[in-house]
Amino acid sequence: MNGAMGEALSRVLDPAALDACDKPRGRHVIEVPRGWAGAVIEVVIPARVACARCDGGGCDGCGRRGGHRVPGDPTARLVRVRLPSEMEGGVMLRILRPFGEDGVGIAQLHLEARAGAAASTGVTWCEAAVPEEESRIERAERAEPRVAASLFGARKAAAYATIAVALAALVAFAVGR
Numbered sequence: 001m002n003g004a005m006g007e008a009l010s011r012v013l014d015p016a017a018l019d020a021c022d023k024p025r026g027r028h029v030i031e032v033p034r035g036w037a038g039a040v041i042e043v044v045i046p047a048r049v050a051c052a053r054c055d056g057g058g059c060d061g062c063g064r065r066g067g068h069r070v071p072g073d074p075t076a077r078l079v080r081v082r083l084p085s086e087m088e089g090g091v092m093l094r095i096l097r098p099f100g101e102d103g104v105g106i107a108q109l110h111l112e113a114r115a116g117a118a119a120s121t122g123v124t125w126c127e128a129a130v131p132e133e134e135s136r137i138e139r140a141e142r143a144e145p146r147v148a149a150s151l152f153g154a155r156k157a158a159a160y161a162t163i164a165v166a167l168a169a170l171v172a173f174a175v176g177r
């Protein structure tokens, strides 16, 4: 994959390209305590997730099944992500190849995180939020960001338009598993 890094990066930064990808795309919604903004969390993705295109209604992307199976035991279905430092109204993290490069399972996971009273089942707090200066250094060391984030609601369109800026501000990035 190293040779394709530039291409992969541009794909991450281009929501239209992500939307155009016809590979299986799953959706999972979690709730996290408000104080977790900016923290690294681990999420056990269910063995079956809704199709992110049709949200369960059935479409060509999911073979009319409305969802996708995620193979493996819970440890194989674990993703580790840093939540955005701002989670007002909820965020959507697009995780590319959430379960590795072997082509098994879904190609994109849309992980929707909403701030609430408690963490959903399967969601574990791992690392505290880092100061911005520190996170910038950390980001520079990462070869291939796999996660793009956007804010919901009224700010969604603006967030999409400035997704590169959002990434530069370290709204979210994948943490190596």
Ligand SMILES: [Zn+2]
Binding pocket: 051, 052, 053, 054, 055, 056, 057, 058, 059, 060, 061, 062, 063, 064, 066, 067
């Ligand atoms: Zn579908």
